[in-house]
Amino acid sequence: MTLPRGIVVFAALLRTASAAALEIPPDPSLNESVLDLPTPAGRLRTTLFVPGGKGPFPLVVINHGKPEGDAATQPRFRPLAAVGFFLARGYLVAVPMRGGFAGSEGVYRAASCDSAEYGKRQAADVEAALAVLARRADVDRSRILVVGVSSGGWASLALGARGVVGIRGVIDFAGGVRLHGCPSWQADLADAAGTFGGRSRVPSLWLYGSNDSLFPEPVWRAMFGRYRQAGGRAVLVSYGVFERDAHTLFTTRSGLDVWSEPVESFLRGLGLPASVTLPRFVPPPAMPLPGATSFAALSDWRAVPFLAGPGRQGYRLFLGKPSPRAFALAADGAWGAAWQGDDPAARALATCRRTSRAVCSLYAVDDTVVWSAPRR
Known part of the structure; x- marks a missing residue:
């Protein structure tokens, strides 16, 4: 299916019985809250991030991807870099979890072998959540932006073809199924993109890289070409190689x-806020990472210091997770691990x-051990 882009964090002490997923509490500094939006298809768990003031604010709806495994076990999607980008420009940010995901x-x-039908089903959930959000007094229902990543990007393109009043534009990050x-x-996938393009009346911005692990460049170029040929108004940003994936x-x-500048340009073209007005929400730079050491091989879980059974179990779990990832520990047996999402090194240390x-x-970052034994 599509790439997991949600945040997963595990932590434990020596005295804990086992490693367990931590539900991240709402962050007051981001005015974060979690709601269950009532829709005809059921309640949809939705995270809101609200700028200061009473509004009404332009609304951005961010749509998540699909991890491998059971959708119900996916944690709430919290793409904090993107959240901070939009909050800093005065948007109310909503992140709905579609039916069957994360509460x-x-x-x-x-998905069956019909990617257009899959996109329509996923878009229906987003549209239902949007209908509830648009009734809020602090939402400007005439200024709505829809953003999505991976299968959420695909759902966003499908939603853009449904003629929803108030949607000004769609931003698709590596969308597809x-x-x-x-x-x-x-x-x-290309045929379905043509279907969406033929029905869409809103501009869209597509961002894809050449080393995408799910959608090789010929695939997304064919999708974009068919979308445009069918009449879809779209701009493609091909940004080349980005890190590992x-x-x-x-x-x-x-x-x-990489993406802030083309997104700002797209927003200006839509007549939506593009400049920073609330600098307190601007995401900080990612923390600098230490260099590799020769302390131990990454796979040697027995060599990891300080940890007893649960901690070692957590480290072995960490080894099976995709990059970007990080594992942190302390002399009293505490530990934390994080993978994917925003700045996993900082999140592992915080946990x-x-x-x-x-x-x-930090003990390990991606595929490298970065820890050194303290000098006596």
Whole structure:
């Protein structure tokens, strides 16, 4: 299916029974809250981030991707770099979890070999959430932007073809759906893009990289070409190679440095706010990372210091997770791990510090051990 772009954090102490997922509490500094929006298809778990003041604010709806495995176990999507970008420009940010995901009611239905139908089903959930959000007094229903990544980008393109009043534009980050077991999924994806383009009346911005792990360049170029040929108003930003995987651009702090300028230009063209008016929300730079050491091999979980059973179990779990990722620990046995999402090194350290009275340090980042034994 599509790439997991949600934040997953695990932590434990020596005395804990096992590693467990931590539900991240709302962040007051971002005016974050979690609501269950009532829709005809069931309640949809939705995270809101609200700028200061009474509004009404322009609304940006951010649509998540699909991780491998059970959709219900996916945590709330919190793309903090993007959230900060839009908050700083005065937008109210809503991140709805579609049916069957992360506390939302309903059952997630996997894609068949019909990517257009899949996009329409996912877009229906977003439209239902948007209908509830548009009734809020602090939302300017005439200024709505729809943004999505991976399968959420695909849902956003499908929503742009539904003629929803108030949507000014769509931004698609590496959108698409990978149809497993379907030999002609690439052609089907291009055909579906043509269907959406023929029905869409709103401008769209497409951002794709050349080292995308899910959608190779010929696939997304064919999609974009068919969308435009069918009459869709779209601009493509082909930004080349991005780190290890271009599919992670939207969910990483370093990706913001790539996409902020073309997105600002797109917003200006739509007559939407594009300049920073609330600098307190501007995301900080990603923390600098230490260099590799020769302390131990990354895979040698027995060599990791300080940790007992649960911590070692957590480290072995960490080894199976995709990059970007980080693992932190402390001398009292506390530890934290984070992968994907925004600045995993900072998040791993923050998780470790929640349960530690000692100093937390990074042990591993991506595929490298960065920890050194303290000098005596």
